[in-house]
Amino acid sequence: xxxxxxxxxRPNVGKSTFFNRVTRTKDAIVDxxxxxxxxxxxxxxxxxxxxxxxxxxxxxxxxxxxxxxHHIRFQISQxxxxxxxxxxxxxxxxxxxxxxxxxxxxxxxxxxxxFYAVNKIDGLEQEDRLYDFYALGVENLxxxxxxxxxxxxxxxxxxxxxxxxADSTPSxxxxxxxxxVGRPNAGKSSLINRLLGENRLVVSxxxxxxRDAIDSVCHINGKSYTLIDTAGIRRKGKVSKKIEKxxxxxxxxxxxxxxxxxxxxxxxxxxxxxxxxIAGYAYERGCGCVFxxxxxxxIEKDTNTAKRFYERLRMEAKFLSFAPAMTISALTGLRxxxxxxxADDVYSQYASRIGTGQLNKILETAIERxxxxxxxxxxxxFYYATQVSSKPPTFxxxxxxxxAVHFSYKRYLINQIREGAKLxxxxxxxxxxxxxxxxxxxxxxxxxxxxxxxxxxx
Numbered sequence: 072x073x074x075x076x077x078x079x080x081r082p083n084v085g086k087s088t089f090f091n092r093v094t095r096t097k098d099a100i101v102d103x104x105x106x107x108x109x110x111x112x113x114x115x116x117x118x119x120x121x122x123x124x125x126x127x128x129x130x131x132x133x134x135x136x137x138x139x140x141h142h143i144r145f146q147i148s149q150x151x152x153x154x155x156x157x158x159x160x161x162x163x164x165x166x167x168x169x170x171x172x173x174x175x176x177x178x179x180x181x182x183x184x185x186f187y188a189v190n191k192i193d194g195l196e197q198e199d200r201l202y203d204f205y206a207l208g209v210e211n212l213x214x215x216x217x218x219x220x221x222x223x224x225x226x227x228x229x230x231x232x233x234x235x236x237a238d239s240t241p242s243x244x245x246x247x248x249x250x251x252v253g254r255p256n257a258g259k260s261s262l263i264n265r266l267l268g269e270n271r272l273v274v275s276x277x278x279x280x281x282r283d284a285i286d287s288v289c290h291i292n293g294k295s296y297t298l299i300d301t302a303g304i305r306r307k308g309k310v311s312k313k314i315e316k317x318x319x320x321x322x323x324x325x326x327x328x329x330x331x332x333x334x335x336x337x338x339x340x341x342x343x344x345x346x347x348x349i350a351g352y353a354y355e356r357g358c359g360c361v362f363x364x365x366x367x368x369x370i371e372k373d374t375n376t377a378k379r380f381y382e383r384l385r386m387e388a389k390f391l392s393f394a395p396a397m398t399i400s401a402l403t404g405l406r407x408x409x410x411x412x413x414a415d416d417v418y419s420q421y422a423s424r425i426g427t428g429q430l431n432k433i434l435e436t437a438i439e440r441x442x443x444x445x446x447x448x449x450x451x452x453f454y455y456a457t458q459v460s461s462k463p464p465t466f467x468x469x470x471x472x473x474x475a476v477h478f479s480y481k482r483y484l485i486n487q488i489r490e491g492a493k494l495x496x497x498x499x500x501x502x503x504x505x506x507x508x509x510x511x512x513x514x515x516x517x518x519x520x521x522x523x524x525x526x527x528x529x
Contacts, residue, residue, distance in 0.1 A: 250329035362396035433491035
């Protein structure tokens with residue numbers, strides 16, 4: 072495990088800006104108003120060859136009346152407990168706050184190294200602002216500017232000296248990335264907390280609680296998974312706040328970097344048009360997909376209830392007919408642990424590769440069984456195919472007239488590949504290109520360029 076460094080501080084002191092600067096990313100959402108960050112956000116850092124994990128937390132207020140205040144305080148206490156080193160960020164522009172004193176009193180009881188970074192000090196001429204903070208009873212204050220990088224290098228040089236040394240043996244294990252997506256309040260964060268076995272993420276009945284795309288790592292049955300919690304995706308017409316727009320953009324970007332999308336639906340509200348739209352986003356990005364009908368514990372059921380849900384889902388999301396589906400309850404844990412087995416099945420097909428010989432045999436049989444249509448009075452000729460990539464399995468087939476292949480015939484060939492290669496749970500991409508090969512399926516005829524030269528008689 073890499074050493075863990077937790078960032079704490081009151082709202083709007085620049086913790087997320089500091090996180091983005093040190094991790095050299097834009098993973099944490101940043102805005103001018105306080106309270107943007109609610110969950111713990113993790114990022115990897117490599118400074119001078121020393122690797123560690125940086126954790127961003129929500130703003131700490133001891134007596135805050137905000138609905139999420141007690142959730143955020145719990146997340147901060149968990150981050151402090153898990154960390155090897157703690158960084159308290161102070162606001163050099165607004166000066167000392169009573170909340171800074173409250174936090175320092177809490178940190179005095181911690182036996183771990185604590186670094187005090189006074190942010191928003193943009194240059195040497197502003198370092199006289201540090202004097203007020205010595206009244207807090209701390210000695211080593213680091214003047215920094217997360218926005219302009221002033222003092223960051225010196226700060227990190229000292230920070231890495233306080234870190235415990237991590238095991239430098241590189242891990243060869245491939246981590247499967249699972250993005251949990253869905254409408255607001257569908258139970259995404261509750262599901263991840265259930266999967267992790269701890270309250271890692273803030274959960275509330277208020278829609279839009281999650282803002283950042285939060286990565287969590289878990290190990291199940293000897294395998295490692297990255298669980299990506301995302302903000303609820305609402306219809307464009309209902310999104311007005313800038314912070315929500317950023318959250319939705321990050322949720323969609325999470326689909327670009329995941330292997331399997333866990334599409335969470337609120338079974339109590341039924342399958343909605345927005346659920347199908349979110350499934351469409353995952354399909355367009357070529358993700359493996361699993362449908363999860365959550366809150367199954369509150370559904371009035373008979374022997375055919377699940378069957379009716381599945382049938383409607385297949386009807387509404389025909390483009391994802393290959394995606395498996397299951398009913399769960401994040402609240403009670405019903406069938407939650409089976410998700411990993413289902414995700415493993417999807418991922419194994421999603422990352423699979425098919426031999427060129429096997430692929431061409433499948434397509435040759437399919438074309439002999441059902442010949443393509445005519446194009447300008449001539450029969451389309453399919454020459455050969457090969458797999459060019461995985462995640463998802465992508466195949467290129469060389470054809471005499473690629474643009475003339477009807478979409479229904481393309482769908483037919485994809486279904487034949489699914490059946491022949493046993494790829495029934497993953498998206499498949501089939502690309503047609505102008506012929507460059509010599510062999511036509513089923514005829515073994517060579518082009519003029521491929522004819523063998525006759526041997527001269529002696």
